Structure formats: C-alpha cells, structure tokens
C-alpha cells in the first residue's frame with residue numbers, strides 16, 4: 327500500500343531558502359539560491375522586462391489561448407539565434423529544431439527523455455564533478471546511467487583540465503557529455519577557449535554527444551556572444567548536439583519558466599528531414615508531459631529578443647547585473663586579503679558568473695549559518711549576488727573567523 331512509500335529528503339537548495347526565510351536575525355545573509363539580488367538584497371525586476379510587461383498589458387489582442395505544443399515560435403526562433411548566432415549556418419541550413427520548455431530544468435529533462443528513448447545503445451551521461459545537483463535526478467528519472475568527470479581542482483581552486491580530458495577520452499565511445507556552456511554551476515570555473523578546442527577534439531575522436539546546459543548567457547561576462555562562444559564553436563565543428571537554454575537568470579524571469587530546448591543535427595544532405603523527424607518525436611514527449619508550455623514569460627522574452635531597442639536595453643541590464651557581481655568579487659577578495667585571512671583568495675575574482683566556490687568546507691559552512699546567520703550550500707558555494715556593499719564586510723569577517731578556528 328501507499329504506506330510503503332519512503333520519506334525523501336528535502337531539496338537542499340529550497341530547504342536552505344526556507345530556513346533563511348524563517349530566520350528572524352536582521353543580519354542574516356542569503357548566499358544560497360542562484361537568483362540575482364540588487365545592492366539592497368532585493369529581487370530585481372529588469373527595467374526592460376517592466377517595459378515588455380507594460381506593452382503586453384496594453385495589448386488588446388492578447389488572450390489566454392494555448393500556445394502550440396512547441397511553444398511560441400517568435401520566442402523559440404529568437405532564442406535559437408541568441409545562442410547559435412544570427413548568422414549560424416545551422417539555422418540557415420534548417421538543422422535546428424527548438425521547443426519552448428519549462429525553463430532550463432524542463433529543457434534538460436526533455437533532452438534527457440528524448441535521448442533515453444532514441445539514443446542508440448545504452449549511453450551513459452557524464453557530468454562534471456561537481457555539477458548542478460538537479461542534473462543527477464533529472465537524468466536518473468529518465469533512466470540514463472550517470473558517471474562523472476573530474477572538473478574542479480581543490481589545490482588550484484580552478485579547472486582540473488588534465489583530469490577532465492582523461493575521463494572524457496576514457497569514456498566509452500558515443501557517451502553523452504554534459505557541459506556547462508558558461509559560468510559553471512557551482513564552481514564558477516570555465517575552460518578557456520583553447521581548452522574548449524581541445525575538448526571538442528576529444529569529443530570528436532570519441533564520437534561523444536555534447537549536451538550543453540546554458541543557464542547564464544550574458545550573465546557571466548555581460549557579453550551575450552562571448553558567453554555563447556563554446557556552443558557556437560562546437561556547432562561550427564559539425565557536432566550533432568543539444569542545448570538546454572534558460573532565461574531565468576539573464577532576464578530575471580525565475581518564476582515564469584521561460585526556456586528552450588534546441589537539437590542541432592550535423593551538416594548533411596538529409597539534415598533537414600532528420601530534424602523534422604526529431605521535432606515530431608519531441609512534440610510527442612512534450613504533449614504527454616506538459617501539453618504546451620506557459621505563455622507569459624515567452625511573450626516577455628520574445629518582445630525583448632525581437633525588438634532592437636529593447637534588446638539594447640536588455641544588454642545594458644545584463645551589464646548592470648554582471649558588473650555588480652564582479653564588483654562584489656573584488657570587494658570580497660580585497661576584504662579577505664586586508665584581514666589576512668589564511669589561504670589564497672584569487673579564485674574569487676578568477677571565477678565567473680553567479681557563483682563562487684569558496685573552498686569553505688561543510689563544517690565551516692554550518693558554523694557560518696549557526697553563528698553568523700549566513701546561508702550557503704554545504705559544498706561551499708556562494709551566490710555572489712547575495713553580497714552587497716552593506717554585508718560584504720560582515721561576511722568577510724565571519725569567514726575570517728571560521729577559517730582561523
């Protein structure tokens with residue numbers, strides 16, 4: 327009977343968020359979930375999103391009908407151009423199919439479900455160690471076996487590139503390799519362009535299938551094209567690949583669940599028909615799971631992506647967010663260095679994107695929570711956007727204290 331269902335643990339990240347909310351200490355600091363905050367620790371509605379919202383609210387033609395199964399076409403086609411580049415040969419040659427999804431999570435899941443059903447053989451998916459915790463359960467739920475490749479070096483607090491290459495070249499041929507397109511979560515450590523080139527070579531030799539998870543385009547560097555470089559390079563190299571794309575962070579549309587799944591086939595005479603068949607199967611998966619995706623976030627994103635002036639304003643908003651985070655990286659590193667906190671802290675400014683992998687251990691993390699009301703994930707990850715000019719010194723001093731204990 328139903329009483330045989332075992333108790334599952336609470337989601338660590340959402341559990342942390344609930345604990346933070348319940349804490350009544352006025353000095354509490356939230357460095358948990360990866361969501362942007364302004365300098366007053368408040369969620370930030372992007373000014374360009376406010377404008378789009380205004381346009382939508384005043385549109386007399388707007389209704390609440392269903393979107394098509396694949397979602398809002400003006401959104402998905404603009405989203406493909408955003409990640410692949412407007413002049414991408416893959417788009418020109420009609421080698422891309424795109425479905426709107428329940429943001430990045432839904433895109434990873436749709437891709438996983440599709441690969442589980444159609445990828446020949448019984449492939450294993452390889453994740454970076456560590457990776458976004460949800461990757462594990464999403465792929466487990468679609469019964470794809472999981473393995474990891476080394477990624478983060480505890481010594482350098484940077485990329486363990488040799489370990490990564492060795493594991494990927496040692497994986498059975500035609501494995502699925504999950505890669506973070508930019509601003510790796512949780513480490514904030516990305517391969518350089520030269521390293522991406524080497525990785526592409528290895529993946530090609532082994533006929534591996536790259537699965538890009540792209541949740542931070544424009545958020546990492548403030549430059550949309552730069553943050554898409556790795557994906558575009560792999561497409562240029564003729565890979566068949568897929569991309570999970572989220573607009574949660576870069577448009578600040580967390581609750582609207584606006585995202586896309588893109589499948590790109592390699593160049594070839596039958597590419598266009600292949601992509602049509604893939605799209606037909608993805609549509610069945612989508613219909614059986616969500617029927618059709620939610621409209622609102624996609625409408626907001628579509629307006630911004632398809633209008634030159636709004637797009638420019640979005641780029642400015644992106645620079646505001648990435649710029650404030652970079653300023654906080656400098657401030658935190660400088661404070662720790664001023665305090666003479668034992669250890670090296672260059673990694674805080676070397677790492678990019680939403681997160682820093684501080685190197686603090688679980689005991690230190692728990693201590694920070696207990697004595698200083700600072701909330702971060704047990705692996706020592708901090709969401710940089712949780713820091714601001716009012717709390718960065720408080721945080722640095724608390725870190726200094728636990729490191730010395």
Ligand code: LMR
Nearest residue numbers: 339358359360361458511
């Ligand atoms: C995070 O890692 O904090 C974000 O990507 C939020 C999430 O859904 O886990």
